[in-house]
Amino acid sequence: MECFRIDESGYTGFDLLNSEQRLQGAAAIAIDDGEAARLIREYFPRLQAEELKYRALARRPANHQRLIALHRELLTNHKCVTYVCDKRFLLLLMFLDYAVEPFYYELGVDFYQDGQNYSLASLLYVTGAKLLGPGALDRLLRCFQRAMKEKSRAALDDLVEAARSSRWRDLPEALGPLAQFASPECLQAIATPGVSTDAAFIVLQSLISRMEVMADGPYRVEHDQSKNLLAYHDLLLRFIGHKDAVTFRQSEIASITFPLKLKSVIQVDSKTSPAVQLADVMIGAAIEAANTLMGHRVGELDAQQVMAQYGEHQLIHMLPSIDFEEQKRFRQGSQAAQVIDYYAVNFQKP
Template sequence: MPQRIYFDESGFTGNNLLSPDQRYFAYASVATDDEEAKEFVEKLILKYGIQGGELKGSKLVKFNKGRKAIGELLAKFDGKLKVSISEKKFALACKLHEYIFEPCYSAANSLFYGIGFHRFIANVLYIEFVARGVGAEQIFEEFEALIRTADESKLESIFSSSTHPENSLIIKQVREFAQLRADDIRGELQSLADTGVGKWALDLTNSALFTLLAYWGMIHPSIIAICDHSKPLQQSQGIFATMVNRSGEQMFSDLMGERQPITFNLAEPLIFENSKTSYGIQIADVAAAAAVYAFTNSNDEDAERWRGIIAPMGHYGSIIPDIDEVHLRDRRVQRNALVLFELHSRAKRGESLTDGMGEYMQVITRRLVSHPLIN
């Protein structure tokens, strides 16, 4: 029999990843069935006197009795929960690589993913942003506006608002690279419009659901996915439709530098239910809210305890910064910095970004062994 898996989110702000009120987005899943979920939810509501006849994680986290109920839920479904947790500003930095850099070398993108260049760009821009590097905030704001409006007329001058005498070299190179490769970026924007996903291009719901389903696909040969109502999911189900009644073994990809599942088998199309009547969705809602609470309230006793519980649940689909990706004493990071410099130089000279790039990466890799930029 197909395994029923329920999904819900917390911290949703759609395409607005710079929202100051919601730093994290969590998408949670629970593998259970209607009977088990109903029995547990009703007992929990009765035990803790929860009002409204429904578990709502955003309300439970606000009072002590509610947090006790959450703790009991996490313990009950330990091993049956998986959560995707994303830091939104870092997720926006990842999107910037996806829509500004990757289209410019898409013909040889495996070279760049293979050395972790996407992680370097995302993390270095995130560090610039959180450290309030001059111009970084303007780049993020302009990029988000570009994707949300798809206004191609400003591409040749994109990120101009970030121009400042105190710009770091990274900010300067990112701005100039984007302006010089405006045509590549324009093509990417047009493809988003053609596929109909442009409106939700920055939203994290689709990617979180997909990676969670791919995880569950390694455990269950057939899945029924039940989701809370979601505009991004309901308006863009194409990739999920291709997984319905999919035969054959599960497939994996090494493109992003580690082996990840990229297929799963849905017994039927995505099912959308109201959380009021779906007990499984209520459980997923509470788990998602607990994840957001745990990562937002760093000094809270419950948050600290929940982080230890939720962290092992949150590998697949999570988008969290990694300071090791910008540690300049690491030769791998030094290589990525040199690759950015080379891409910027080629863009200025109007040269191909991919011709001979594999050989260039090999040369600097060997060179950095004997002559590192920083010891």
Template sequence: MVNTTPFSKMDDVPMTCFRIDESGYTGFDLLNADQRFQGASAIAIDNDDAGRLIKEHFPRLQATELKYGALSRRASNHPRLLGLLKDLLSDFDCVTYVADKRFMLTLMFVDYSVEPYCYERGINLYENGQNYAMASMLHMAGPTLLGKTEFAALMDAFQRAMKEKNPQSLRKLVEAARAANWREMPEVLGPLAQYADRDCLSAIATPGVSTDIAIVVLLSLITRMEVMAEGVYRVEHDQSKNLSTYHNLLQRYINHDEEVEFRATEITSLRFPLKLDEVTQVDSKSSPAVQLADVMIGAAIEAGNALTGLRPRGVDPEALMPLYREDQFIHMLPSIDFEEQRRFRSGSQNSQAIDYLASNIFGKQR
């Protein structure tokens, strides 16, 4: 029998393969009412181990493919799912990333509707996570201070302006900012409501930038996969339409060979060239390992929905969350612990990283 396992170019050992899957992808639409969270999981497991675990935990499975969504509908499957997840989190290198898409939209609002105004005045809004703190404040206090209807209209107008990029949508965004009780949060809404700042409007109208957060999701997985992999590694994912976006982004990262490194947080950094060497698409029906990546992200997204009272079904999140180690779960959620976030993001080079990725990988520049 011929061994077809890819080998590392660096050390002649079998190359680590992370299987990834995503959930909650809605493109530019971060206000989608049915899918509040978006995320992805990566796990370094081969198909033999994956197949063995599936048989151990679901010996009577009749379906051609293990799908979390189908299994979680039956309460009798929940203990088996928790048992499977416990084995995966205990025995294999893996990471899961989950983002609240509405918070991500407010974070982008700060990045495009506030930061350019500050940048031109010598203020680094990314220093020590100030943009994160401002977005958290906007997300959590905005509906009360600005007016619930007005805040919703503002976020909708911003999302539309980022997509349409025409004078009409930009004008409506400024009007939405002025219609809100913006003087309650002048440091956030002032650049648009008071000044209709040209730098901010120009940033929003920049061709190519959008509210699609697939880039953010992937970067979060990559920073952990780069740490977990001892040498060169590869990625496999399903052939779904949504994952085609992730596939193209991963290939761009692989092709970038300049040496550069950026500090993101207290525990993460991004360094090029990546150890990631290859990305391939497979049919999930023939890949038990990819099916387990689906189980991991499916459980995490469903837990997020249950904890926020959106859809309280599926495995018990109070039983699931303690199974993760700190380095196995990454979340992008609002936080009002500003001092902790300042410490965590102190020295962040996110501003430089954004400019670098835009101009060197995606061909756009602030």
């Protein structure tokens, strides 16, 4: 059975405002351990460490071209996909999902039609700091993140107050439901048990949508035993266990159909899995390149060279874009509202 190996980077649980790790992502590659071990020996014949680690290798300039060449080899000759998201942008999308959309739902408005939520989140990302007043957007997001975690009356009240103390009238479409109405529907959605700002679900959903397309038939997943990947493991098991027949269109290039072709998932020690080590190289290079291109910090490898190696559909990104016409075209016909409702019923933690 075909096997995809997965590794992640940048996971910080519910905290999507972590200033040290502003991006999160994961990579999946279909390669067996024997071929992976051969490639590691070919590209790093003098490796002394007990396992291949992107971060350790990238620190040495002598390894840079070898890393880029290995990255190109994997992208050219193996089925693989990498997902990268800006966690602040993702938090804004979640804010719209829980603190805004339920208000419009009660009015009979499809808030997600043609990706309107992505456009509004992008607008907030780019202009919110100036539009809403000094520090207002940061305070709003911190309060929202806390309210999603704690579910307490005090946290919900603080969130409403954060919205009201901003210049919310300059963007009432996004902040009016809380600031003007303290929308009971929105507050109830935020307080719903099981919903959180943990992004593992979104990352995995994106990877699975591509693995399902790439896999020729039934397949399995292996990933490292790290603490961070425990959240991914639990979600994969829930995906595998879902047997209802249903398909959702998410964008121009993404859809997902249940039951999945994915049949099993196991945790392995990355020290004994060269294939998982190559997944680490893929996501490490992608996250570092994205950080460089977005101006967060300068990485070791040439970011443009790394990104230029990706082929069509090998890289999925969740990043802000103010090209609103392109957003609308790309997400036209999306079933986002149905997807959210379906996942809330079938995959929410008890």
